Amino acid sequence: MKKHAIQCKCGTLRGQLEGRGVHNRLICYCKDCRAFAHFLGKADEILDKQGGTEIVQVAQPRLHFSQGEDQLAAVRLSETGMLRWYAACCNSPIGNTVADHKVSFIGLIHVALDRSRMDQDFGTNIALVSTDSALGDPKPVQRGLPGVIARFMWILATTRISGRYKNSELFSTTGEPRVIPLVLDDSNRPQQ
Numbered sequence: 001m002k003k004h005a006i007q008c009k010c011g012t013l014r015g016q017l018e019g020r021g022v023h024n025r026l027i028c029y030c031k032d033c034r035a036f037a038h039f040l041g042k043a044d045e046i047l048d049k050q051g052g053t054e055i056v057q058v059a060q061p062r063l064h065f066s067q068g069e070d071q072l073a074a075v076r077l078s079e080t081g082m083l084r085w086y087a088a089c090c091n092s093p094i095g096n097t098v099a100d101h102k103v104s105f106i107g108l109i110h111v112a113l114d115r116s117r118m119d120q121d122f123g124t125n126i127a128l129v130s131t132d133s134a135l136g137d138p139k140p141v142q143r144g145l146p147g148v149i150a151r152f153m154w155i156l157a158t159t160r161i162s163g164r165y166k167n168s169e170l171f172s173t174t175g176e177p178r179v180i181p182l183v184l185d186d187s188n189r190p191q192q
Helices: 031-039 115-122 145-162
Strands: 002-005 014-018 024-028 051-057 063-067 072-076 085-088 090-097 103-107 127-129
Touching: 002 115, 024 145, 031 051, 031 090, 051 145, 103 145, 127 145
Parallel strands: 024 127
Antiparallel strands: 002 014, 014 063, 024 051, 051 103, 072 085, 085 090, 090 103
């Protein structure tokens, strides 16, 4: 079985992606991804020069933690925002999910992944999305969105139909996030 290591910067939280499966590799330039990087105080490590975050989307059941799960934390940038998971020990980002456990994907942030194996495990085809929110000019040209959507829908459909969505280490068996997320409002949401 193929495995790809995942860990926070200090190494307290560790895990791996197991098996093979459909995935997306992309750079997202949206303001929320940028706000998450600033919330963690890690913008210089996470964002590229135009404010993009490299993300690998996979099915949640492929993610398994091996140590440090007690350091897992989550934040929502608004009441209805995505769950943005991170390691509280060193404020390292892990990934993004929606709050509905039946929508069983995670967008893993590149700094939590093994950079030396990124091309080998996830290919070199990197889509660019939400480019209208990129910093500076000229803006990157959006590419690969139709493929990203198709693969994303495949991930969701296969985990839902198979019932594998119930095998997430991020949500309880009742569908609640395994940690209570901090919800930010306008007064404490980071500005980029």
